[in-house]
Each structure stands twice: as C-alpha cells, then as structure tokens.
Amino acid sequence: xxxxxxxxxxxxxxxxxxxxxxxxxxxxxxxxxxxxxxxxxxxxxxxxxxxxxxxxxxxxxxxxxxxxxxxxxxxxxxxxxxxxxxxxxxxxxxxxxxxxxxxxxxxxxxxxxxxxxxxxxxxxxxxxxxxxxxxxxxxxxxxxxxxxxxxxxxxxxxxxxxxxxxxxxxxxxxxxxxxxxxxxxxxxxxxxxxxxxxxxxxxxxxxxxxxxxxxxxxxxxxxxxxxxxxxxxxxxxxxxxxxxxxxxxxxxxxxxxxxxx
Amino acid sequence: xxxxxxxxxxxxxxxxxxxxxxxxxxxxxxxxxxxxxxxxxxxxxxxxxxxxxxxxxxxxxxxxxxxxxxxxxxxxxxxxxxxxxxxxxxxxxxxxxxxxxxxxxxxxxxxxxxxxxxxxxxxxxxxxxxxxxxxxxxxxxxxxxxxxxxxxxxxxxxxxxxxxxxxxxxxxxxxxxxxxxxxxxxxxxxxxxxxxxxxxxxxxxxxxxxxxxxxxxxxxxxxxxxxxxxxxxxxxxxxxxxxxxxxxxxxxxxxxxxxxxxxxxxxxxxxxxxxxxxxxxxxxxxxxx
Numbered sequence: 001x002x003x004x005x006x007x008x009x010x011x012x013x014x015x016x017x018x019x020x021x022x023x024x025x026x027x028x029x030x031x032x033x034x035x036x037x038x039x040x041x042x043x044x045x046x047x048x049x050x051x052x053x054x055x056x057x058x059x060x061x062x063x064x065x066x067x068x069x070x071x072x073x074x075x076x077x078x079x080x081x082x083x084x085x086x087x088x089x090x091x092x093x094x095x096x097x098x099x100x101x102x103x104x105x106x107x108x109x110x111x112x113x114x115x116x117x118x119x120x121x122x123x124x125x126x127x128x129x130x131x132x133x134x135x136x137x138x139x140x141x142x143x144x145x146x147x148x149x150x151x152x153x154x155x156x157x158x159x160x161x162x163x164x165x166x167x168x169x170x171x172x173x174x175x176x177x178x179x180x181x182x183x184x185x186x187x188x189x190x191x192x193x194x195x196x197x198x199x200x201x202x203x204x205x206x207x208x209x210x211x212x213x214x215x216x217x218x219x220x221x222x223x224x225x226x227x228x229x230x231x232x233x234x235x236x237x238x239x240x241x242x243x244x245x246x247x248x249x250x251x252x253x254x255x256x257x258x259x260x261x
Numbered sequence: 262x263x264x265x266x267x268x269x270x271x272x273x274x275x276x277x278x279x280x281x282x283x284x285x286x287x288x289x290x291x292x293x294x295x296x297x298x299x300x301x302x303x304x305x306x307x308x309x310x311x312x313x314x315x316x317x318x319x320x321x322x323x324x325x326x327x328x329x330x331x332x333x334x335x336x337x338x339x340x341x342x343x344x345x346x347x348x349x350x351x352x353x354x355x356x357x358x359x360x361x362x363x364x365x366x367x368x369x370x371x372x373x374x375x376x377x378x379x380x381x382x383x384x385x386x387x388x389x390x391x392x393x394x395x396x397x398x399x400x401x402x403x404x405x406x407x408x409x410x411x412x413x414x415x416x417x418x419x420x421x422x423x424x425x426x427x428x429x430x431x432x433x434x435x436x437x438x439x440x441x442x443x444x445x446x447x448x449x450x451x452x453x454x455x456x457x458x459x460x461x462x463x464x465x466x467x468x469x470x471x472x473x474x475x476x477x478x479x480x481x482x483x484x485x486x487x488x489x490x491x492x493x494x495x496x497x498x499x500x501x502x503x504x505x506x507x508x509x510x511x512x513x514x515x516x517x518x519x520x521x522x523x524x525x526x527x528x529x530x531x532x533x534x535x536x537x538x539x540x541x542x543x544x545x546x547x548x549x550x
Contacts, residue, residue, distance in 0.1 A: 010362050013355065014359065083279040084279060087279035091276040105295075111487075112511070117297065120301050120524060124297060197380060207515075218382065221384060241381050252373050
C-alpha cells in the first residue's frame with residue numbers, strides 16, 4: 001500500500017477513536033436540552049431540565065459541598081505535597097526510594113479497597129462517616145498526584161541557578177523561597193488544579209465515606225441513577241463534565257502530560 | 262568535621278519538617294486503614310457497639326468453602342483480561358498514529374483531546390453510555406433510522422455494555438502510556454532500519470513493538486487493576502447481570518453490613534493486586550519518567 005493511503009488510514013482510525021470517546025458525552029449533553037422526559041425524538045430544544053436543577057435544593061447543596069470540599073482538599077494537598085516534593089528533591093537521605101514508592105499505593109490500589117479500608121478505620125477510631133472523613137480521604141488520594149506533578153517540574157530545575165544564589169550569599173531558606181518556588185510555580189498550580197479535579201470527580205471513596213444526608217455530587221448522582229434515569233441527571237452531569245474538562249484543560253496549560261513542549 | 266556534621270543535622274531536620282506532614286497524612290488515611298482492614302478480616306463481628314467478637318478464619322473460609330466467591334473473582338479477572346486486551350489492541354495503533362505520523366501543534370492538541378476524557382468524571386461517562394445503549398435509546402433509534410428493516414438494539418444490562426463502558430473509561434490510559442513509550446523511540450533508529458531496507462512491518466515488529474513493551478505493560482497493569490475492582494460500572498451498565506467481585510464487596514459494606522467478610526474479600530483482592538504490581542514492577546521501573 002502506498003504511504004498516502006497509510007497516512008489516511010491512520011487519521012481515519014484516530015477520528016474513529018475520538019468519536020468513540022466523545023460521542024456518548026455529546027449525546028448526553030444534547031439530550032439534556034431535549035424537552036422529552038423519556039429521551040424521545042424528534043428533538044425539541046428546551047432548557048427546562050436546567051431550570052429544574054436551579055430549584056432542586058438537594059442537588060444544589062451537593063454541588064456546593066463538592067466544590068468547597070475540592071477547594072479545601074486542593075489547598076491542603078498542594079501545601080503538603082509541594083513541601084514533600086522540595087524535600088525529596090533537595091536533600092539526599094536514606095530511604096528516599098521507599099518514600100517515592102509509598103506514593104503509588106493510593107494511586108494503584110483500587111479505590112474500592114482503599115475506600116472500604118478507610119471506612120473501617122475511620123469508623124473504628126470514632127470519626128464515623130461524614131464530610132471530615134471525606135476530606136481526609138480525598139487529600140490522601142490527591143497528595144501523590146501533587147508530589148508527582150511538582151517533582152516533574154523540579155527535575156527541570158537548573159542547578160546553576162541555586163549555585164549562583166548560594167555564592168551570592170543566600171541561605172538555604174532564601175534559595176527555596178526566592179529561586180526554587182518561583183521556578184516550580186507552574187507545577188504547583190498544575191498540582192493544585194489536579195488535586196481539585198481528583199476530589200471533585202472522586203466517587204468511590206466519597207461513596208463509602210459520606211453520610212446519606214450530606215453526599216457529594218457524584219454520590220448523589222449514583223444514587224439517583226440507580227433509582228432511574230431522569231433528564232435532570234443529564235443536565236447536572238453535562239455541567240460536571242464541562243466543568244471537570246475545563247479544569248483539566250487549565251492543568252494542561254501549566255503541565256504537559258509527559259508530552260514534549 | 263563538626264561544622265559539616267551540624268549542617269547535615271540541620272538538613273535532616275529540614276527534610277523531616279517538610280516531609281512528615283504529607284507522609285503522616287498518607288499513613289493515617291491510607292496505610293493504617295489498610296492495616297486495619299487486614300486485622301478486621303480476622304474478626305467474627307464488628308468490634309463496636311458492645312458486640313461480641315473473637316478471632317476467626319471464617320471469613321477466609323467463606324471464600325474457599327463455597328465456589329460462589331471464587332467464581333465471581335474469576336469472573337472479575339476475566340473481565341479485567343478482556344478489557345485490558347481490548348484497550349491495548351485498540352489503543353496502541355492510536356498512540357502509534359499520534360506519536361509517529363502527526364507533528365507539531367496538531368499532535369499536542371489531538372493528544373490532549375484523547376486523554377482529556379480520562380481525567381473527567383468517570384461516573385458521568387458511564388452514565389452517558391447508559392443513555393446511548395438502552396433499548397429505545399439513541400443508538401437504537403440511530404440504527405433503525407439508517408437500516409430499512411426493524412432491529413432492536415438493546416445492549417443495556419449486558420456484559421457487552423459493561424465491557425464497552427470500561428474500555429471507554431480506561432482506553433485513554435493505554436494510549437497515554439503507549440504514546441510516551443513511542444515518543445521516546447529515536448526516529449533515527451527507524452530511519453536507519455529503513456535505509457538498510459527493512460519493510461514497514463519489519464520495523465513495526467522488530468523495533469517499535471519491542472521498544473514499546475514497557476509502556477504497554479504499564480498501561481495494561483493500570484487498566485487491569487482497577488477493572489478487577491470495579492463495581493460502579495457493572496452496577497449501572499450491567500443491572501441484574503452486573504454481579505461481580507467488586508459489587509459483592511460493595512454489598513458487604515453498604516447493604517449486608519458484614520464488614521469482616523467484606524474486609525476479607527477486599528484483602529484477597531488486594532493480595533492479587535499487589536502480586537500483579539510486584540510481577541510488573543521490573544517493567545514498570547523502566548518507564549518511570
């Protein structure tokens with residue numbers, strides 16, 4: 001086969017993959033603007049389901065809860081994670097490899113296991129289910145991502161900058177504050193947005209840790225789906241997916257996902 | 262000597278101050294709970310609320326005495342294999358096209374477009390398939406609009422639906438890892454092979470594929486592990502046929518309230534997961550960037 005045809009086949013294949021990845025999301029978004037309650041066609045445009053959302057106190061409360069939990073988780077995870085990344089980068093000490101390896105269990109172990117284990121432990125120490133437990137769990141899930149993202153940025157740090165600052169008489173703390181932190185700022189921003197997204201989209205761990213009364217948005221949606229589909233779920237789901245994709249686009253602005261820039 | 266010793270001590274103190282908050286948090290929220298779960302799996306009943314409890318192996322006995330749990334575990338492993346295989350087979354060519362035939366800003370944009378869904382809400386994406394696949398749903402209507410004869414397309418509440426949803430969820434992961442591996446292959450290597458007269462498929466089989474094995478393995482592990490432990494996807498897309506190992510564990514915690522049994526089932530899953538991660542770790546280490 002000639003090269004032109006191969007290139008065309010490759011592009012066509014890529015297009016098919018993109019359709020596969022985006023079609024269901026687009027269909028869901030379109031259907032959220034359909035007037036029919038049973039997703040019937042022909043399509044009639046209506047914003048009634050979004051209006052219904054505005055009057056649904058339960059969904060509004062859960063949305064607000066999800067957002068502020070994610071913001072708080074992002075602040076805590078970014079502060080702790082950035083500090084840890086700087087230490088892992090700056091200091092040579094015994095056991096560093098193990099510390100790096102310890103970051104992987106929260107990412108690699110299925111959330112079902114982590115979530116149920118957290119439920120058992122938090123219940124056992126008397127913390128019980130509820131928002132505090134959810135926040136503690138989310139921070140733990142977001143921390144490794146922050147450390148990985150900030151560390152990746154740190155590896156591109158130019159040592160001569162630090163040496164220059166040192167030779168000009170800067171103390172280690174001054175070096176950290178005036179040289180290293182400005183350099184890794186994009187990494188810290190990306191890490192913070194990442195942590196926000198991890199918490200905002202987190203379902204499994206929230207599901208085991210939240211109380212029925214104060215569920216986060218994904219937990220509320222899961223409960224609603226199991227009762228039956230309604231266009232209102234479509235509407236809130238569409239808002240969530242647009243919101244979380246928007247955050248990840250922002251992350252991509254600050255942090256190339258391993259791709260070369 | 263005294264001065265450097267002091268400096269080293271100061272450094273150590275700083276390192277500990279910076280590291281301990283993060284690692285203490287991980288200990289309290291992940292490592293202690295996992296240990297607690299292991300202990301819990303040996304109890305006869307929950308040790309709260311004045312319940313009677315004693316140490317027992319009965320929870321593990323339950324897994325081995327009847328074939329119910331083993332069968333479900335196998336069912337979940339099988340699901341993991343199918344989804345992983347499909348993700349690799351579908352994802353690798355996609356990564357290859359992205360990494361080796363498209364250049365510049367277009368590649369960056371397309372790459373972002375492919376992995377963007379992965380970082381968005383997984384629950385919502387599974388739900389979107391439910392709307393597409395259900396009987397009288399959008400796919401059904403679309404197929405019937407094109408075909409002259411009447412067919413009923415109702416994939417909802419079937420294994421096919423679960424597989425489609427899971428492949429959709431994890432495909433970007435494989436594309437991501439394969440893409441990173443492919444991008445690391447030096448183009449001059451391919452050029453050299455070509456100038457020596459190697460055919461396209463020879464280059465693919467002898468150079469590109471072997472060099473992308475670490476990336477593909479990483480991707481496969483990262484898909485397989487969560488799929489074996491999945492419960493939300495089978496619940497939503499599988500309905501009554503969606504009973505898997507993960508959903509049984511979920512039930513122990515939210516419906517049946519047999520936490521010690523749930524802990525034992527979770528731990529068996531964890532052991533298998535750790536075994537897989539350990540087996541794959543030599544390959545995984547090579548892809549760490």
